[in-house]
Amino acid sequence: MRVFNFSAGPAMIPEEVLLQAREEMTDWRGSGMSVMEMSHRGKEFMSIAEEAEKDLRDLMSIPDNYKVLFLQGGASTQFAMVPLNLANKNSTIDYINTGSWSKKAISEAKRWCKVNVAASSESSNFTTIPAMDQWNLTKDAAFVHYTPNETIGGVEFNWVPEVGDVPLVADMSSNILSRPIDVSQYGIIYAGAQKNIGPSGLTVAIIREDLIGKADSSIPVIMDYKIHMEADSMYNTPPTYAWYIAGLVFKWLKDKGGLAGMAEINRRKAEKLYAAIDDSDFYANPVDVPCRSRMNVPFTLADAELDSVFLAGAKEAGLVTLKGHRSVGGMRASIYNAMPEAGIEALVQFMAEFERTHG
Numbered sequence: 190m191r192v193f194n195f196s197a198g199p200a201m202i203p204e205e206v207l208l209q210a211r212e213e214m215t216d217w218r219g220s221g222m223s224v225m226e227m228s229h230r231g232k233e234f235m236s237i238a239e240e241a242e243k244d245l246r247d248l249m250s251i252p253d254n255y256k257v258l259f260l261q262g263g264a265s266t267q268f269a270m271v272p273l274n275l276a277n278k279n280s281t282i283d284y285i286n287t288g289s290w291s292k293k294a295i296s297e298a299k300r301w302c303k304v305n306v307a308a309s310s311e312s313s314n315f316t317t318i319p320a321m322d323q324w325n326l327t328k329d330a331a332f333v334h335y336t337p338n339e340t341i342g343g344v345e346f347n348w349v350p351e352v353g354d355v356p357l358v359a360d361m362s363s364n365i366l367s368r369p370i371d372v373s374q375y376g377i378i379y380a381g382a383q384k385n386i387g388p389s390g391l392t393v394a395i396i397r398e399d400l401i402g403k404a405d406s407s408i409p410v411i412m413d414y415k416i417h418m419e420a421d422s423m424y425n426t427p428p429t430y431a432w433y434i435a436g437l438v439f440k441w442l443k444d445k446g447g448l449a450g451m452a453e454i455n456r457r458k459a460e461k462l463y464a465a466i467d468d469s470d471f472y473a474n475p476v477d478v479p480c481r482s483r484m485n486v487p488f489t490l491a492d493a494e495l496d497s498v499f500l501a502g503a504k505e506a507g508l509v510t511l512k513g514h515r516s517v518g519g520m521r522a523s524i525y526n527a528m529p530e531a532g533i534e535a536l537v538q539f540m541a542e543f544e545r546t547h548g
């Protein structure tokens with residue numbers, strides 16, 4: 190039996206995608222091979238790669254002057270690649286600190302550049318997002334970096350920062366493809382795949398063309414966006430199987446009505462879960478209402494002693510990986526695109542029953 194898996198990532202993959210991958214596992218469309226066994230330079234895999242990129246471009250309406258790179262190394266590698274490609278030792282770069290992942294990006298960037306933390310919600314324990322009129326941006330910053338969705342704190346921007354001509358860089362690891370966005374507002378968007386795109390091991394970077402080719406020649410070749418762009422993301426062996434599954438996920442998203450369709454489903458899912466939390470005195474979520482994430486919903490029980498009982502009961506009911514991040518405690522339900530609405534129904538029902546019997 191498949192469970193409803195609320196993991197923050199790697200997270201659920203749509204069941205239709207898994208079934209198709211199973212169907213094609215040993216013989217991809219008459220090739221006599223699994224996708225895993227194909228040369229990345231062969232015509233079969235090239236067609237898989239090209240189609241995945243085309244579908245992603247369609248889904249996100251990515252303008253022609255943006256390159257899409259399929260990379261390795263996770264979002265954590267992008268924490269280094271972005272400053273290495275867009276800045277140098279003397280540059281100042283602006284970062285917005287809204288939680289654990291922003292902090293990681295900041296500490297990596299500090300190894301390479303002068304970092305100005307232009308705004309931070311640390312004093313509120315990352316339960317809100319500082320309004321833009323409180324941001325202290327640098328006039329000639331090489332870029333502004335922010336984290337549209339903080340996976341651990343469950344804080345999400347529902348607006349896009351206005352930073353003028355300075356390139357805006359977004360770590361969209363945990364909310365990419367969850368709703369339509371205007372790519373042209375960004376210089377770089379990057380995301381580890383293991384939440385809304387597909388299996389871990391793949392990282393997608395969407396980069397405005399004019400920002401590529403600026404890296405100092407002293408940086409490692411593998412870190413240079415230009416090298417990857419010129420080789421169509423095949424400078425070295427890419428994560429081929431993850432790329433293929435991502436392609437299947439993109440088709441699944443198109444079938445669901447694209448990102449507008451997905452956004453509507455995600456809105457309904459999140460509203461239902463937050464309503465269950467807010468309508469009870471037993472459950473609580475600390476995040477300012479307008480900044481609540483539609484993807485990651487942390488919540489606490491009135492009595493933390495009951496956490497392990499809750500988790501055990503939830504597991505019994507087929508609701509798994511609800512334990513909150515160790516830095517926050519309590520519970521966290523990650524409800525990415527592939528979490529069916531039935532999973533939210535089941536969780537909300539379980540929560541009500543648990544409150545009735547233990548509250």
Ligand SMILES: Cc1ncc(COP(=O)(O)O)c(C=O)c1O
Pocket residue numbers: 197198262263264265266290336338339340341360361362363381382
């Ligand atoms: C917002 C965000 N950024 C970065 C990362 C790190 O990603 P990776 O493990 O792919 O390096 C994560 C992982 O959960 C994340 O949620």
